[in-house]
Amino acid sequence: MATALITGASRGLGEEFAWQLATARHDVVLVARDRDRLSELADTIRGAAGVRAEVLVADLATEDGQEAVAERLASEDEPVSLLVNNAGYGLGRGILSTTWEEEKAALDVLVTAPLRLSQVAAKSMTVRGHGAILNVSSVAAHLGNSTYAAHKRWVRDFTEALAGQLHGTGVSATAVLPGLVRTEFHDGPDLEYMKSEYPDAAWISSEAVVEAALAGVRRKAVVVTPSLRYAAGVGLLRMLPKSATRRSGSLRRG
Incomplete structure (x- = not known):
């Protein structure tokens, strides 16, 4: 039975990835803090799906946390055939209002961890001759208005x-670029305003995002943008001058 490792698996898209992979008969390694x-x-996955569900507690903003996950990915006794780099969060404030510690932690989770874990996974998988890496980016990658957008573009x-x-x-290797998704991502005080600022039509479900992402992995697509309306929106963003995307959705704080 194939094994998938999902970072940020305790909630939101990560939890949905865990469920869809488990119900597809994948063993899962669940990573979060x-x-x-x-x-x-x-426990719920084991009982409902009848697969092995391993818990790996790690903070990807730390060297020790990244090392723990890297060691698990490098294991040849229990090989991982799918890595889902999903862990992430938004600060919701501009760089003039954040601290260096906040920016460094976000950089480590959103950039350093995917780079390190992808490299470890790729080396192990290529030796075996099969495997897949799925990185969660965002349609924000097409904007230029925040460090979060810069990280997701990377x-x-x-x-x-x-x-x-x-x-x-x-x-x-596949990157999925979700738009606004109904998860706990926007529950924090600096992002909660987005729930009321954007119409219902702008939001998509976590189920739809994960289904599109895993379908992209199966067909070996490199970039996947879930939902036709976001795919069309991305096309429009590419046509806009960079000055417009820098102003788009400007942060309210900082």
């Missing part, structure tokens, strides 16, 4: 470069 939520999810560009380097190895 919240041991209680991970353990509860793992994830998209990195995934495209990785896919090229993996060509012919039997291992694929």
Whole structure:
């Protein structure tokens, strides 16, 4: 039975990835900081899906956390065939209002961790001749209005470069670019305003995002944008001058 490792698995898209992969008969390794939520999810998945659900508590903003996940990915005794780099969050404030510690932690989770874990996974998978890496980017990658957008643009560009380097190895790399998704991502005080600022039509479900992402992995697509309306929106964003995307959705704070 194939094994998938999902970072940020305790809630939101990560939890949905865990459920859809488990119901597709994948064993899962669930990575996040919240041991209680991970353990509860793992117990429920084991009972409902009948697969193995492993809990790995790690903070990807730390070197120790990244090392723990890297070691698990490098294991040949229990190989991982799908890595889902999903962990992430938005600060919701501009760089004039954040601290260096906040910006560094976000950079480590959104950029350093996907880079490190993708490299470890790619090396292990290419030896076996099969596997897949799925990196969660965002349609914000097409904007220029925040460090979050810059990080997500890096994830998209990195995934495209990785896919090229993996060509012919039997291992694929896919970036999924969700738009606004109904999850706990926007529950924090600095992002909660978005729930009322954007109409219902702008939001898509976590189920739809994960289904599109996993379908993209199966067909070895490099970039996947869930929903036709967001795919069309991305096309429009590409046509706009960079000055417009820098102003688009400007942060209210900072």
